[in-house]
Amino acid sequence: MRHNLLVASALCIAVVSAISLSASRVLADPGVLDDTNLQPVGNIALVAPDFEMPIMSDALPLVDPGDSSPEASMLRRLDNEGVAGGFEGIIYENRDGDHSRLDMGMFPRLPHLQFSDALKKKKAHLGLGGRIILPAIVVGNSSTAIVSGSAPRSQTRLAMTNPKLSAQALLTYISNHLYVYPEHRDYDAVDLYPVNWPYTLTSQGSSRSDKPFLRVLFFALAALPSDTRKTLQEKRLVAPTLQMILRRSLKGVYSRDKYMSGAAHPSAFHRDRLAPERMVSLAASLRPDEIPPIVVLEVEEESFLPKAGLAGLSERLFNTPASIGRIWRGPEYTKRMKVTAAATNDPNGRDLEFSWVLLQGDPEKVRIDPQGPGNTRAEISIDWHDTFEIGRGKKRKTNRVDIGVFAYNGAHDSAPSFISIAFPGHQIREYEMRGNYGKRLARIDYDAEARDHYYDPLLFWSAPWSDSFVYSPDGTLSSIWRLDQNGTTVLRDASHLENGAELEYQLTEKKRKRVLGLTKIEE
Structure with missing residues (x-):
């Protein structure tokens, strides 16, 4: 079995085992996370198998009664019709000390995670999410960034440039956890991200720019039919499906072709592009037998080397199932890769058709040759890229090529998995x-x-x-x-x-x- 699938499978097994083998003991109050009986997932994270979800009263409104937005009206109607599954099994996690906390009155029936004093002393409630995995659907945020020290950066870029944190981000993605962070100067005049990935959501801006994304994600989650949400949770596909729903519903993304373009998959998203009413509609229409898969990628051959350039550093930033990161260090003008998505499995056993799409880069310098039944594999060749501009209107510079891989199951296209190549634009x-x-x-x-x-x-x-x-x-x-x-x-x-x-x-x-x-x- 291929390495990427092994990694993802091992992480899933570790999480499930930690939850299943938990011994009974004194529990914290419902909704409170404490430091007792935390089980390790390798050296990547901890699992809280004894965490107990709080029970929220059905008498509480699903959405703020004072919210007169179209999406709120749609959700109320879906709730009254018995279509919307609400917030059962879902919890909100704030990771910035309430700096950018979601207003509890926005979704009165949505529980908010609380941390014990012991965990707060360890600062386990701050920064990147995924240090502790819960047996629940989690959407969270940390409206923070690293602003001092030797390498200031956003929380997203921190995760992308640290092997352990990259693995932790993958773990959250396949554990029904999705976190939102601001780009904070990493996506302004220049796109500083070395890869693109679906493991987190990054908002355009700094403090509190993440809050509109929390709002639309919870609208989408609440609109999911109960049987769909249950299947998503069991199959560990909540986060990929939320990514698909948000990206497919963006303003301006009104066709399949537009969804399979860079317009739907930037490194950071601006709040003005969100269309929550479209997200509610798409979520409410999703049936259990239509859920798309995670596209699992694996490199079969490549010319990116484990040691390259004068410093002899690796060109292989990381290999994870839904994001492959490469750094161009060698002198070559052209590099090549053979990548397969053969390990991808549709949750309902549907046949899959794959699309390999250049999302960012010069189409004259990137050649993609899909191969095999359903375009399961692709041969890719990339020429050297000098710094280039991206975007419409307000442009920014980048030194990264992105290729997105989508799986179509006959009903929906999946969230993209990414192949990213970062160039040393400072040379x-x-x-x-x-x-x-x-x-x-x-x-x-x-x-x-x-x-x-x-x-x-x-x-x-x-x-x-x-x-x-x-x-x-x-x-x-x-x-x-x-x-x-x-x-x-x-x-x-x-x-x-x-x-x-x-x-x-x-x-x-x-x-x-x-x-x-x-x-x-x-x-």
Whole structure:
């Protein structure tokens, strides 16, 4: 069985086992999460198998009586008709110390998670969600960001650039948990996210920009028919289905083609694009036998290497079932991947048809060749991308290519799974034609620090020189001319001076910087 499926399956089994094997003991009050009997899920997270959901009175209104919005009117009608399943088995989790808490009066029948004093002392109620997994459907938020230290960033980017936190984000996704975080300067003039993924939702803006997303997610959850919600919870498909509902219902996304375009899948979403009444309608119409799957991706072959570039860092940021992250470090002009979605299973055994779509990037530089029955596999080739602009109206710059993979089960398209390639946009690269053999690297300027060009120090680095590459008539590398503040040095290759002396590279961590240096190894 493939690695990605094994990872997801192992996490699911660990969560289920922790819940099933829990011994009876003194329990906390309903709706209160404490630190007793928390079971580990590997080294990724903890599970609270003894957590007891509070019982909310059916006499309480489902939605604020003072809310006269179209979506509120629709939900009341669905509730009166017995279609809407309401909030049974669902709980809201705030993770910013009530800084951006959902108003309890907005959905009076919705329980709010409380943390024990012991957990609050451990700050378990703050920051990224997923540290403790509940046996419930959870939607939460943390309207916070890392604003100091060596690598300021949003909570979403923190998770994307830390292997353990990336695995934790996957765990929330397959455990019916979905969290919303603000982008806070990570998606303004420049898109700083190294990948796109469906594991979290990111709101455009900073503090409290996440609250409109909480509202529409709970409207959609409440509108789901009870049997649909129960099936979603059992199949661990609540979060993927919410992602599909939100994205398919965005303003401007009125067709299947538009859903399968970058317009429906940005790194961060603006509140003005939300259409909660459409979300309520789609959620209420979803039947158990129409639920789409999670698209499970696996790389079969690739030219992205475990060690590449002068620093010898991996080009494989992470492999997870619904998001594959790659970082371009090597000198190549073109890289290739073979990816399969064969491990994807429809929850109702329906036949699946896959769509592999370029969501972000230059269509002249990305070639996707779907193959096999139902387009189960694809061969992908990507050419080097300089920094490019995305969006309409207010544009922003990006250094990332996104490919979305969707599964259609005859009723609905799934939420996308993503293949993302992040380019080192802080480098200035020049490629030249090599006859009929494509392009090769001619020059590269590594000195982002001298140009005061931002780069993510958790992923990339700067070096105080530029390299020009000289090739022999047969196309092999002849020498490298390295220019720094002391002048030009001729290298035989990246690891040796012209006289054969060996060079060694070292990365040095500095405040908000990571700089590559080199030393000559004396014979």
